[in-house]
Amino acid sequence: MFLHLGHNLSVRASEVVAIHDYALFAPGGVNRPLFERVQAEGRIADVTGGKRPRALVITTDTVYISAISHTTLLRRTQNLYTFVRKNAKTTGNS
Numbered sequence: 001m002f003l004h005l006g007h008n009l010s011v012r013a014s015e016v017v018a019i020h021d022y023a024l025f026a027p028g029g030v031n032r033p034l035f036e037r038v039q040a041e042g043r044i045a046d047v048t049g050g051k052r053p054r055a056l057v058i059t060t061d062t063v064y065i066s067a068i069s070h071t072t073l074l075r076r077t078q079n080l081y082t083f084v085r086k087n088a089k090t091t092g093n094s
Contacts, residue, residue, distance in 0.1 A: 001080045003073065005057055005066045007049040013080050015059040021070045022053040038063050 002010040025035040035056070038044055044063050046053075051067035058064075066073065 001084060003057075003076055003080065004068075005047050005064050005073070006051075006068045007047040009045075009047045009064070011057070011059055011064070013077055015061075016057060016077065017060060018058040019070050019073045019077070020056045020058070022056050022065065025056050026053070035063075 001013045003013045003016060004010045020031075023029055024031045026032070029035075035044075043061070044065065046065045048065055048067040053065045053067065055066045055068060055070035055073050056063060057066055057073060
């Protein structure tokens with residue numbers, strides 16, 4: 001299953017490590033030093049399409065800045081896993 005992050009980009013849901021509110025990583029945010037370190041490593045991908053950053057999606061190899069709110073992205077991942085679990089039960093693959 002894939003999670004759509006916006007601006008024509010989707011990532012494998014199984015590779016998503018965390019989804020956070022971008023404000024935590026914005027200048028002056030408590031996690032800004034982590035953001036700056038990952039940025040210096042060249043592992044940041046901006047998929048906002050010029051819109052206001054709203055979420056930071058951390059995957060196993062890249063950190064994505066998304067214009068979609070973190071609550072929406074979290075809801076989407078919960079819906080994906082609910083769908084997978086429901087289908088696994090109906091097919092006997094639980």
